[in-house]
Every structure is written in structure tokens, then in C-alpha cells.
Amino acid sequence: xxxxxxxxxxxxxxxxxxxxxxxxxxxxxxxxxxxxxxxxxxxxxxxxxxxxxxxxxxxxxxxxxxxxxxxx
Amino acid sequence: xxxxxxxxxxxxxxxxxxxxxxxxxxxxxxxxxxxxxxxxxxxxxxxxxxxxxxxxxxxxxxxxxxxxxxxxxxxxxxxxxxxxxxxxxxxxxxxxxxxxxxxxxxxxxxxxxxxxxxxxxxxxxxxxxxxxxxxxxxxxxxxxxxxxxxxxxxxxxxxxxxxxxxxxxxxxxxxxxxxxxxxxxxxxxxxxxxxxxxxxxxxxxxxxxxxxxxxxxxxxxxxxxxxxxxxxxxxxxxxxxxxxxxxxxxxxxxxxxxxxxxxxxxxxxxxxxxxxxxxxxxxxxxxxxxxxxxxxxxxxxxxxxxxxxxxxxxxxxxxxxxxxxxxxxxxxxxxxxxxxxxxxxxxxxxxxxxxxxxxxxxxxxxxxxxxxxxxxxxxxxxxxxxxxxxxxxxxxxxxxxxxxxxxxxxxxxxxxxxxxxxxxxxxxxxxxxxxxxxxxxxxxxxxxxxxxxxxxxxxxxxxxxxxxxxxxxxxxxxxxxxxxxxxxxxxxxxxxxxxxxxxxxxxxxxxxxxxxxxxxxxxxxxxxxxxxxxxxxxxxxxxxxxxxxxxxxxxxxxxxxxxxxxxxxxxxxxxxxxxxxxxxxxxxxxxxxxxxxxxxxxxxxxxx
Numbered sequence: 001x002x003x004x005x006x007x008x009x010x011x012x013x014x015x016x017x018x019x020x021x022x023x024x025x026x027x028x029x030x031x032x033x034x035x036x037x038x039x040x041x042x043x044x045x046x047x048x049x050x051x052x053x054x055x056x057x058x059x060x061x062x063x064x065x066x067x068x069x070x071x072x
Numbered sequence: 073x074x075x076x077x078x079x080x081x082x083x084x085x086x087x088x089x090x091x092x093x094x095x096x097x098x099x100x101x102x103x104x105x106x107x108x109x110x111x112x113x114x115x116x117x118x119x120x121x122x123x124x125x126x127x128x129x130x131x132x133x134x135x136x137x138x139x140x141x142x143x144x145x146x147x148x149x150x151x152x153x154x155x156x157x158x159x160x161x162x163x164x165x166x167x168x169x170x171x172x173x174x175x176x177x178x179x180x181x182x183x184x185x186x187x188x189x190x191x192x193x194x195x196x197x198x199x200x201x202x203x204x205x206x207x208x209x210x211x212x213x214x215x216x217x218x219x220x221x222x223x224x225x226x227x228x229x230x231x232x233x234x235x236x237x238x239x240x241x242x243x244x245x246x247x248x249x250x251x252x253x254x255x256x257x258x259x260x261x262x263x264x265x266x267x268x269x270x271x272x273x274x275x276x277x278x279x280x281x282x283x284x285x286x287x288x289x290x291x292x293x294x295x296x297x298x299x300x301x302x303x304x305x306x307x308x309x310x311x312x313x314x315x316x317x318x319x320x321x322x323x324x325x326x327x328x329x330x331x332x333x334x335x336x337x338x339x340x341x342x343x344x345x346x347x348x349x350x351x352x353x354x355x356x357x358x359x360x361x362x363x364x365x366x367x368x369x370x371x372x373x374x375x376x377x378x379x380x381x382x383x384x385x386x387x388x389x390x391x392x393x394x395x396x397x398x399x400x401x402x403x404x405x406x407x408x409x410x411x412x413x414x415x416x417x418x419x420x421x422x423x424x425x426x427x428x429x430x431x432x433x434x435x436x437x438x439x440x441x442x443x444x445x446x447x448x449x450x451x452x453x454x455x456x457x458x459x460x461x462x463x464x465x466x467x468x469x470x471x472x473x474x475x476x477x478x479x480x481x482x483x484x485x486x487x488x489x490x491x492x493x494x495x496x497x498x499x500x501x502x503x504x505x506x507x508x509x510x511x512x513x514x515x516x517x518x519x520x521x522x523x524x525x526x527x528x529x530x531x532x533x534x535x536x537x538x539x540x541x542x543x544x545x546x547x548x549x550x551x552x553x554x555x556x557x558x559x560x561x562x563x564x565x566x567x568x569x570x571x572x573x574x575x576x577x578x579x580x581x582x583x584x585x586x587x588x589x590x591x592x593x594x595x596x597x598x599x600x601x602x603x604x605x606x607x608x609x610x611x612x613x614x615x616x617x618x619x620x621x622x623x624x625x626x627x628x629x630x631x632x633x634x635x636x637x638x639x640x641x642x643x644x645x646x647x648x649x650x651x652x653x654x655x656x657x658x659x660x661x662x663x664x665x666x667x668x669x670x671x672x673x674x675x676x677x678x679x680x
Contacts, residue, residue: 033289
């Protein structure tokens with residue numbers, strides 16, 4: 001399923017690119033795209049795993065940008 | 073400014089004062105103390121971030137590079153330089169953050185056509201609710217000056233609405249009970265009540281907004297290239313810096329010089345100028361285009377449109393208005409009014425676009441009392457008895473079949489001849505009007521790198537030639553069936569040129585999808601067209617095709633400028649650095665200064 005999440009305090013374009021690369025490697029993620037400009041993450045992933053995927057994704061984002069939050 | 077930006081600004085000011093103090097104070101140890109204080113004030117957040125990132129395995133980020141470079145400067149007893157670098161870096165960061173924030177805001181304002189609320193009646197009182205909560209079939213009330221939140225049909229009231237948020241053109245249209253209205257339009261007249269026909273999410277405004285937002289996720293090749301490049305480039309520079317710090321130092325023994333040169337490398341190495349400015353340029357262009365009623369469904373399409381060499385047009389509804397008009401009336405032996413009267417009466421029985429247009433020539437005798445014996449003659453025309461006189465109206469073949477002596481028209485258009493009781497009385501020519509701006513559009517396309525323009529039509533050869541001549545199109549193919557249009561397009565594509573196809577998106581969806589870039593025109597309210605096309609022009613202004621290509625080319629030009637400029641400066645400073653001609657100040661400029669300039673350059677795409 002495709003879902004769109006807003007991302008707060010996404011302030012570094014290079015970090016957004018790194019987050020995207022890392023999240024796309026998570027299991028169950030089919031496709032992910034982070035738009036630095038619109039501050040949004042569009043993710044296509046397994047429905048059942050979505051919750052755990054998003055938890056992981058949030059951790060990844062924190063790693064690159066400590067203040068970045070995914071609004072769920 | 074956001075809270076974060078204000079905080080950063082305060083830090084910069086305080087640190088700046090301490091820094092200046094460090095210069096003024098005559099005692100060396102006090103001055104050093106002030107420098108350290110200035111450094112920590114402005115740089116502690118960078119240090120914290122760098123340490124955090126190292127712990128998480130993120131070594132080569134810019135915080136780390138700044139930390140190493142400034143600590144290195146301290147170690148070399150270049151205290152003021154260390155502070156200056158950190159200070160300068162943060163000033164650049166602040167600038168960057170403000171510029172990005174501004175452009176995010178201005179572009180989202182450009183594309184924000186979605187209303188925040190809808191009015192409904194609850195227990196006889198007007199109540200504002202979230203548009204998501206309104207269900208299909210509910211009645212919403214739109215007052216003067218408000219945006220229509222959800223697509224629907226007017227059930228009460230009469231007004232004037234304006235669709236400039238959707239089309240980019242402000243052309244107010246009247247709307248009354250029974251008319252369909254689209255969300256995103258503004259109600260200029262009096263209050264209306266609308267019965268919604270769609271959910272908020274499926275309404276025009278929401279859909280368009282969604283597409284524009286999603287557009288930046290379809291990344292252009294240049295964007296992906298830059299991201300990949302950045303991933304390799306930073307480690308390369310770091311390795312180069314390590315080599316510079318070690319190898320010459322071991323050979324010459326002059327550690328201070330070479331370590332400081334290596335540090336300079338590190339400062340220059342951040343690829344941020346590119347990583348920010350390239351997507352920003354695409355984003356601004358998409359925003360700019362959507363403000364003009366051009367919906368670009370992905371950054372990649374901008375890139376493709378900029379490289380396009382051939383533009384293929386559908387005729388009807390794209391180059392022409394798609395509405396027939398009488399171009400010429402020629403009479404032989406009768407008054408013009410009489411000819412109009414006869415033709416209009418007879419053709420009013422025929423259901424064909426051309427007949428409908430001729431039927432509007434005259435309103436006389438429209439109660440049809442005088443007309444008897446109407447016969448439609450497929451492939452020829454129509455015959456009718458009007459006031460006891462037999463009228464024949466149709467093509468040349470009809471005249472010849474009835475052995476009528478007639479004057480053949482020289483016109484390239486569709487000609488309808490008329491004869492009364494076997495006597496030729498004149499003809500009218502009918503044309504699908506070529507759009508006023510079509511010629512200008514073709515001209516502008518040619519100025520923007522389109523080498524060949526082609527028209528495809530299902531109509532007759534001579535009509536095709538007429539339209540081609542009038543618009544200045546290079547080539548045309550006539551009498552094509554819909555699937556032959558696809559074949560033609562494939563043939564054109566075989567030359568390896570990138571091809572734009574422009575159509576109305578209704579009956580040419582297969583051709584739209586086949587082209588490198590499919591542009592649908594006049595697509596407002598047509599979900600099918602919006603679905604099939606890569607780029608959607610909301611109204612039927614053909615010049616916007618040229619505008620699309622112009623915007624694309626400008627985008628790519630700015631992207632290229634930024635890449636060359638940023639890498640050029642960085643490599644130049646690195647080179648100067650190796651030979652000892654560059655200082656830390658220049659290095660910081662090559663990092664944040666270049667970023668800011670590249671961002672400002674990118675923002676040019678947002679302007680009209």
C-alpha cells in the first residue's frame with residue numbers, strides 16, 4: 001500500500017537522500033521516496049509490516065538528522 | 073524565521089561579538105579565551121552533531137568535516153581562523169535554511185489550491201467543517217469570495233466563478249443551477265449551494281495538489297545522478313585530504329603546512345550546494361508551471377521536455393478550436409439571407425458537427441412548419457422540401473449525382489453546396505477554426521529547440537494542409553485512424569529523437585502514453601486525460617505547450633549552471649589549496665557561499 005507521511009524538521013537535503021537509501025533497504029519496503037522540498041515521504045510497503053517499518057524508518061531518520069520526525 | 077533560525081542567529085551575533093573582542097583585547101591569553109568562547113558558542117551544536125553521528129557510523133558528514141577542520145586550525149595555532157570558519161559556516165547554514173524555507177513556502181502557496189474548510193448547514197446554522205468530513209450528496213454552501221471545496225452541481229443560486237487557481241488564466245464564467253463546478257474555483261458572485269458529487273479526496277483540487285506534490289518524487293536523472301555522485305565524491309575528497317596531509321609531510325617534514333592544506337580540502341568537500349540546489353530547481357519549476365495551469369507529473373518529464381526535438385500535435389481541439397464555424401458564404405442568383413434560411417432549416421435535422429454549425433446561420437422559420445420530406449443522404453448531404461421547393465445541400469458528389477450545374481469552390485475547407493429546385497444557389501465553407509495562438513506557439517517551440525513539428529489528423533488531406541499552412545507546421549499526416557496515429561508516432565520515434573505529443577487526452581490516450589512526453593490539453597475536469605498524460609495543461613491555450621518547453625529548458629539550464637559553478641569553484645579552490653594559494657576563508661566560501669548562490673540561482677525558476 002502507498003502512504004504519504006509528512007516529515008518535520010527535515011533540513012538537510014543530503015541527509016534526506018541518505019535516509020531514502022537506507023529506508024529502501026528495509027524489509028517489506030517496495031519503494032520509498034523522500035522529497036526534501038515538500039517535506040514528505042511517499043512509501044509503498046507491505047500493509048501488515050507498515051507499523052514496524054515506520055518505527056524503523058523513524059530510527060533511520062533520527063540517525064541522519066536528530067530533529068527529524070515522521071508525522072504519523 | 074523559525075524558532076530554530078532565530079536561535080542560530082542569536083548564537084551567531086553573540087559569537088561575532090566575542091570574536092571581535094578577541095581581536096581587540098591586547099592580552100594574548102584573554103584573546104584566546106574569547107576566541108574559544110566564540111567558537112563554542114557558535115559551534116557547540118556542530119560538535120554535538122558530529123560526535124552523535126560518528127557514534128552512529130556516519131563519519132563523513134559536514135559537521136564532522138567542519139569539526140576536524142576547525143580543530144586542526146586550533147592545533148596549528150590559527151585561532152582566529154578556526155573561529156571564523158565555524159562562524160562563517162553557521163552564517164551560511166542560516167542563509168541556506170532561510171532560503172529553503174522561503175522557497176518551500178512560496179511554492180506551496182503557488183500550488184495550494186485546496187480549500188481548508190467547507191460550509192454546511194447544521195440545524196439551520198452555517199457551520200465550517202473539514203472538507204474531508206463532507207459526504208457525497210451533501211449540500212455545501214459557498215459564499216462570495218470563497219473557494220469551492222468539493223466538486224459538485226449547483227442546486228441553488230446563480231453566480232460567476234473563476235478558475236485561475238486551476239488554469240492560471242483568470243476567465244470568470246457564469247454558473248447557475250444544474251451546472252457542474254470544480255473545487256479550487258473561487259465564487260465571485262453570490263452565495264451558491266452545491267450538491268457534492270465526489271469525496272473531497274477525489275475532487276479536482278485535491279487531485280491536482282496530490283499530483284504536484286507527488287511530482288517531486290519522480291526524480292529526474294540529473295537528481296539521481298547528483299545523489300549518487302555525492303555519495304562517492306565526499307569519501308574521495310576525504311581520502312585525497314588524507315594523502316595530502318601525510319605524503320608530502322613525511323617527505324618534507326613540514327607537517328603544519330600540509331595538514332592545514334588538507335583541512336582546507338575537507339571544508340570544500342561538502343556536496344551540499346548540488347544536493348540542495350538541483351532538486352530545488354526542479355521543485356520551483358514545477359510550482360511555477362502549476363501556477364500557470366500546467367501540471368507536470370514528475371521532474372523527469374521536465375528533463376525530457378527540455379531535450380525534446382520533435383513536437384507532434386493532434387489537430388482537432390489541439391491546434392484547432394474543435395468547433396466548426398462558417399468561413400465563407402457565396403451566393404449565385406439569390407440573396408444571402410435566403411441561402412442561409414434554406415440551409416439552416418435543412419441542416420437542423422441532421423446530427424453532425426458541421427450540420428449543427430450551419431443550422432445556426434439563420435433562425436427564420438425554425439418552427440419547422442414549412443419543412444417536409446427531409447432525407448439524410450449519407451456520404452452526400454441532405455434533401456428537404458421547404459415551402460414546396462426541393463432543397464439539396466451537400467458535397468460535390470451530390471450536385472453531380474443530380475446533374476446540377478454548379479460553380480466549384482476553390483476552398484480547401486469543407487464545402488456545402490446548395491441547390492433549390494435543381495438550380496444551384498451557392499455554397500458555404502465550413503472550417504474548424506485554427507486557434508489564434510497556434511502559429512505563435514509553433515514559432516516559440518521552434519525557438520526552443522524543437523526541430524520538427526508534425527500534425528496528425530483523421531480529417532481529409534486538404535483540411536490537413538490548410539491547418540498546417542496556417543500554423544506553420546512542418547509535416548502533416550491526414551486521414552489517419554486512431555491506431556494509425558500510434559503507428560505514425562512510433563515511426564517518428566524510431567529516429568531516436570525525443571518526441572512530445574500534444575492531444576486533448578480524450579480519444580488519443582494511446583498516443584499520449586506512447587510518446588516520450590504526453591501533453592494533454594484542456595484537461596480540466598477530465599480525469600482520463602489527467603491520468604494518461606505526463607504533463608497536463610488545464611485550459612486549451614496552445615501557447616502553454618511552448619511555455620512548458622521554455623520552463624523545462626530554463627530549469628535544465630539553471631541545473632547545469634549550478635553543477636558547473638559549484639564543482640568549478642570547489643575544484644579551483646582545492647587546486648589552489650594544494651599549492652598553498654587558498655586560505656580557510658576561501659574554502660568556507662566554496663562550501664556555504666557556493667550553496668547560497670546556487671540556491672538563489674535555483675529560485676529564479678520560481679519567477680514568471
